[in-house]
Amino acid sequence: MSPERHARHFRWDDMPMEEVKEGLGRRVVTGERMMLAHWYMARGTVVPLHAHDNEQIAHVLDGALRLWLGEDGDEGDEVTVRSGEVLYIPSGLPHKALALEDTLVTDVFCPPRQDWLDDSDSYLR
Numbered sequence: 598m599s600p601e602r603h604a605r606h607f608r609w610d611d612m613p614m615e616e617v618k619e620g621l622g623r624r625v626v627t628g629e630r631m632m633l634a635h636w637y638m639a640r641g642t643v644v645p646l647h648a649h650d651n652e653q654i655a656h657v658l659d660g661a662l663r664l665w666l667g668e669d670g671d672e673g674d675e676v677t678v679r680s681g682e683v684l685y686i687p688s689g690l691p692h693k694a695l696a697l698e699d700t701l702v703t704d705v706f707c708p709p710r711q712d713w714l715d716d717s718d719s720y721l722r
Contacts, residue, residue, distance in 0.1 A: 609635055617721050620696075625713065632709035638662075638696035646670045646693040647720050651706040653686040660700025665693045 607626050614622045620639035625632060632651075638644075638660070646665070655662070657678045664684065667673030668691050677697070678684045686692055712718040 617718075621721070627709045627714065630708055632704075632706040632713070634704045634706070634713075636700075636702040636704060638700040638702065640696055640698045640700075642696045644694040645720055646691055648689055648691040649706075649710065649712070650688050651708060651710055652688050654705040655684045655686065656703045656705075657682055658701045658703055660702075661697040662700055662702065663695045663697055666690060667692075 605626075609624055612624045612626075614624050614637065616622050620642035621644070622637040624635045626634075655678065657680050659680050661677060661679045663675065663677050665671055665673045665675050666686070670691075670693055673691070673693075676684065710718070
């Protein structure tokens with residue numbers, strides 16, 4: 598017998614925001630095989646170099662992010678993603694981000710980020 602299936606409806610403004618660190622907040626919706634997150638980043642906020650097994654699609658809704666892609670951190674390939682633009686980050690690719698202005702990003706992860714679910718994402722804090 599398959600598990601019970603049901604739809605869930607969310608409204609971002611009604612969801613509690615987790616303050617990950619000063620200048621970095623997130624709201625998360627998790628399904629069985631994917632995760633959707635809203636990031637609220639103050640200008641100058643840095644997400645340190647990290648990598649994960651999850652595929653990631655980042656859609657900048659407002660603002661701009663500079664990302665460094667690859668093992669070398671600041672020496673890797675650099676890309677700026679602005680409002681209305683999308684970046685795909687494959688599984689295992691190291692990356693680092695800097696908010697160039699106050700920025701709202703939607704991230705999709707597949708599978709869900711287990712490190713977020715079990716609070717083992719210390720690299721962010």
